[in-house]
Amino acid sequence: MNMPDERITGAQLMSLMYISRIVPVAIVFPTVAAVEMAQDLWVVSLIGAVLSVPILLPLLFLGLKFPGQTIVQYSQSIMGNIPGKVIGLILVIYWLKIAVDVIYAVGDAYTIAVMPETPILVFIILSAFMGAYAARHGLEVIGRISLIFMILVALVGLLVVILPFESAKLKNLLPVMENGVRPLLKPVGVSLAFYAQFVVIGMVLPYLNKIRDGVRFSGYALLITGILIILFSVTLTVVFGVTAKDLSVPAYSLARMIRVANFFERIEVIVLVSWTLSAAVKLALMLWASSLGLVQIFGIPNHYPLVYPLGIVTVIAGYLLFDNHMEFISMFLRSAPFALLMVVSLIGLLFIVALLRGKLRSPGGI
Amino acid sequence: MSKPAKTLTACLLILVLALPCAGCWNRREIQDLSFVTAVGVDKGPEEGTLKLTVHLAKPFAIGSAESGGGLEKPFLVATSTGETTFEAVRNFIKSSPRRLNWTHNRFFLFGESFAREGIIDPVNWVGRDGETRRRTLIVVAYNSTAEELLQAEFELEPIPASGAEAILNAAQKGLSTVVVSTVNDFLINLKSDGIEPIGTRAQVFPLVPGKTDWDRTNIEGELKRTEISLSAMIAGSALFKEDKLVGFMDERETRGYNWIMGQVRSTIVSFNYPHRGNKKMGLEVIRMKSSIIPQIDAEKVQFKVKIDVQANIGETSWPAGSHGGADMIKMVEEKANAVIKGEAENALVKAQELNVDVFGFGREIYRSNPQKWAGIKEQWEHLFPLLNVQIEVNTRIQNTGMVRF
Numbered sequence: 001m002n003m004p005d006e007r008i009t010g011a012q013l014m015s016l017m018y019i020s021r022i023v024p025v026a027i028v029f030p031t032v033a034a035v036e037m038a039q040d041l042w043v044v045s046l047i048g049a050v051l052s053v054p055i056l057l058p059l060l061f062l063g064l065k066f067p068g069q070t071i072v073q074y075s076q077s078i079m080g081n082i083p084g085k086v087i088g089l090i091l092v093i094y095w096l097k098i099a100v101d102v103i104y105a106v107g108d109a110y111t112i113a114v115m116p117e118t119p120i121l122v123f124i125i126l127s128a129f130m131g132a133y134a135a136r137h138g139l140e141v142i143g144r145i146s147l148i149f150m151i152l153v154a155l156v157g158l159l160v161v162i163l164p165f166e167s168a169k170l171k172n173l174l175p176v177m178e179n180g181v182r183p184l185l186k187p188v189g190v191s192l193a194f195y196a197q198f199v200v201i202g203m204v205l206p207y208l209n210k211i212r213d214g215v216r217f218s219g220y221a222l223l224i225t226g227i228l229i230i231l232f233s234v235t236l237t238v239v240f241g242v243t244a245k246d247l248s249v250p251a252y253s254l255a256r257m258i259r260v261a262n263f264f265e266r267i268e269v270i271v272l273v274s275w276t277l278s279a280a281v282k283l284a285l286m287l288w289a290s291s292l293g294l295v296q297i298f299g300i301p302n303h304y305p306l307v308y309p310l311g312i313v314t315v316i317a318g319y320l321l322f323d324n325h326m327e328f329i330s331m332f333l334r335s336a337p338f339a340l341l342m343v344v345s346l347i348g349l350l351f352i353v354a355l356l357r358g359k360l361r362s363p364g365g366i
Numbered sequence: 367m368s369k370p371a372k373t374l375t376a377c378l379l380i381l382v383l384a385l386p387c388a389g390c391w392n393r394r395e396i397q398d399l400s401f402v403t404a405v406g407v408d409k410g411p412e413e414g415t416l417k418l419t420v421h422l423a424k425p426f427a428i429g430s431a432e433s434g435g436g437l438e439k440p441f442l443v444a445t446s447t448g449e450t451t452f453e454a455v456r457n458f459i460k461s462s463p464r465r466l467n468w469t470h471n472r473f474f475l476f477g478e479s480f481a482r483e484g485i486i487d488p489v490n491w492v493g494r495d496g497e498t499r500r501r502t503l504i505v506v507a508y509n510s511t512a513e514e515l516l517q518a519e520f521e522l523e524p525i526p527a528s529g530a531e532a533i534l535n536a537a538q539k540g541l542s543t544v545v546v547s548t549v550n551d552f553l554i555n556l557k558s559d560g561i562e563p564i565g566t567r568a569q570v571f572p573l574v575p576g577k578t579d580w581d582r583t584n585i586e587g588e589l590k591r592t593e594i595s596l597s598a599m600i601a602g603s604a605l606f607k608e609d610k611l612v613g614f615m616d617e618r619e620t621r622g623y624n625w626i627m628g629q630v631r632s633t634i635v636s637f638n639y640p641h642r643g644n645k646k647m648g649l650e651v652i653r654m655k656s657s658i659i660p661q662i663d664a665e666k667v668q669f670k671v672k673i674d675v676q677a678n679i680g681e682t683s684w685p686a687g688s689h690g691g692a693d694m695i696k697m698v699e700e701k702a703n704a705v706i707k708g709e710a711e712n713a714l715v716k717a718q719e720l721n722v723d724v725f726g727f728g729r730e731i732y733r734s735n736p737q738k739w740a741g742i743k744e745q746w747e748h749l750f751p752l753l754n755v756q757i758e759v760n761t762r763i764q765n766t767g768m769v770r771f
Contacts, residue, residue: 112496113496114496116496126382129382133379167501167548167550171733172554174733174734175732175733175734175736178736178737179736239550240550240554241554241557241558242554242557242558243493243550243553243554243557253500256499256500257499257500257501257550259501262535266469
């Protein structure tokens with residue numbers, strides 16, 4: 001295969017993971033819709049962040065054992081030709097589904113928040129074009145823009161978390177887990193379903209300039225996203241109390257509450273900036289991963305001809321699949337456990353089979 | 367890609383990216399907008415309709431006040447009716463050449479008779495719409511319609527909404543006889559179990575009292591306005607049962623509410639001092655805090671409210687330095703304890719008479735003991751009016767001002 005010799009740094013890997021995880025939180029935050037009580041939200045975010053580590057570890061381990069191979073390639077090495085390709089295809093479809101979710105979420109959020117009369121198709125096409133354009137230029141481009149955008153998005157995130165303090169009432173966090181652990185299962189599943197999307201770094205790891213950086217920087221990514229999401233959950237609950245659960249676009253609503261010293265207000269547009277930038281990066285990453293996956297499954301010379309058609313597929317799917325916001329959310333919440341189960345069992349399967357076939361003994365051993 | 371193709375792509379991209387800059391479908395030019403600064407809701411002329419009254423800022427009048435451009439008021443009052451809030455909002459289009467913009471609206475006023483029938487529709491609209499804000503303040507017009515309240519102006523501030531906001535902020539900080547309630551607070555309290563929403567009370571009054579035919583004051587200062595006949599007073603609070611107004615608390619009762627809730631920022635507590643021939647004296651409250659402690663056991667639920675107040679002696683109606691030492695301060699503290707406790711109890715009695723748990727005692731039970739709350743939630747309606755609340759006030763006098771006691 002005639003792939004360009006692309007390299008990304010550990011910090012860029014971190015930013016890709018960070019942005020991928022922050023996109024859903026910054027836009028619709030489906031975990032909010034899944035919790036029974038708003039005050040459970042931060043507990044759910046905490047458990048989700050902790051439980052994401054065992055999902056990520058086998059993935060990193062496999063990446064280290066098969067240097068220079070993407071997850072699509074080493075699943076073929078581990079499982080054999082045909083089963084490996086089936087796994088690869090499932091992953092490609094999964095990434096496309098994530099791209100469809102992102103594309104609809106951002107279009108939906110724009111029509112809810114600022115431009116209700118604009119057809120959602122406009123936002124879907126614009127973001128798909130942005131994402132596909134970046135994806136076509138390869139991982140190096142995506143990595144570089146994501147590092148720049150990460151700083152911007154993190155800054156916006158911090159502002160939105162800290163500045164609404166005037167409306168915050170800490171007592172809204174009580175009582176903690178009134179009905180015990182059971183009601184937490186579903187929202188934790190939703191939260192983990194987003195962490196499961198990190199399976200895409202199986203495509204990114206072979207492009208790291210120093211493979212050892214992968215572990216360190218993905219650890220940083222988990223730490224930063226975990227802390228930010230917990231802070232965001234806390235702020236959401238202390239500001240909106242029981243009504244936090246009713247919000248369509250929580251981050252935007254939170255930014256609308258900002259009013260510091262009676263003059264610093266109406267700054268919610270910065271949230272739109274973070275939506276556009278982060279959704280473009282995540283979309284680019286997913287389109288790039290799925291087109292590269294197809295290349296490696298079917299032995300196509302390069303991924304260039306695939307990117308725009310895949311972009312068009314996501315546009316059509318995003319436009320036709322969901323009728324409205326409520327349907328989008330409920331469909332997402334229903335599919336989340338299956339997505340989580342699928343990713344966890346795929347990684348588990350790959351890991352166990354590799355272990356049984358003795359392919360984990362020496363690095364690069366096939 | 368070859369170079370010309372690249373250049374062409376770049377140009378096309380720039381064009382595509384430039385398109386949304388023009389604002390797309392929802393473009394709104396500032397010269398086509400009219401900014402709402404306050405809105406009032408009343409019952410409409412027909413049954414089941416409602417009437418909106420808005421204050422619209424007149425930008426050209428604000429600008430012309432400096433250049434001496436006449437006697438124009440910097441705002442205008444417009445009304446519209448509709449079956450629902452949003453319909454009435456849209457009906458402004460019939461009479462307004464400019465599109466109403468709600469992002470700068472600070473007040474949602476309700477006429478008393480409208481509020482008694484429920485305000486959920488307007489409040490829900492504020493929470494749902496993309497232009498209105500959840501930090502909009504909820505005010506109920508005492509003994510009048512919102513439209514009448516919106517006729518009021520303030521002499522030192524040309525835009526009434528700014529004036530009212532300044533008064534509300536200052537009253538919260540310096541008097542603590544008001545309750546500041548935003549749409550966000552209202553929605554949270556409406557949806558939570560064991561607490562009822564509360565709003566601010568405002569009252570319109572003639573600016574020249576004591577005359578039936580109001581002599582209209584002429585003001586020709588910096589503001590260049592002709593007449594102000596009505597002004598407004600913002601003090602007290604409005605109590606809701608769910609979304610329906612059930613009563614008001616006056617200034618003292620509202621301060622009692624604020625004592626219990628720990629929301630008194632600063633205020634003057636005055637009383638007759640028994641150890642000095644019942645002459646008057648006043649304390650300036652510097653800071654305070656309160657804690658509401660539920661005491662739950664198997665049979666009954668009761669509450670203890672601890673109020674800690676730190677105050678200075680602000681005034682006495684006898685000469686300074688004539689009343690001795692530290693033990694006398696103790697007596698002042700005890701007297702102040704009794705006065706503050708009385709105010710807090712009056713507020714409690716008022717709320718219990720109307721059976722509205724504006725303090726959120728029920729929610730306190732829920733927060734500290736959710737299982738117990740699940741058991742008594744249904745009966746809270748009957749339990750709250752008989753709820754036993756012990757109020758314990760602990761005042762500490764820190765200093766006596768520039769002179770000794």
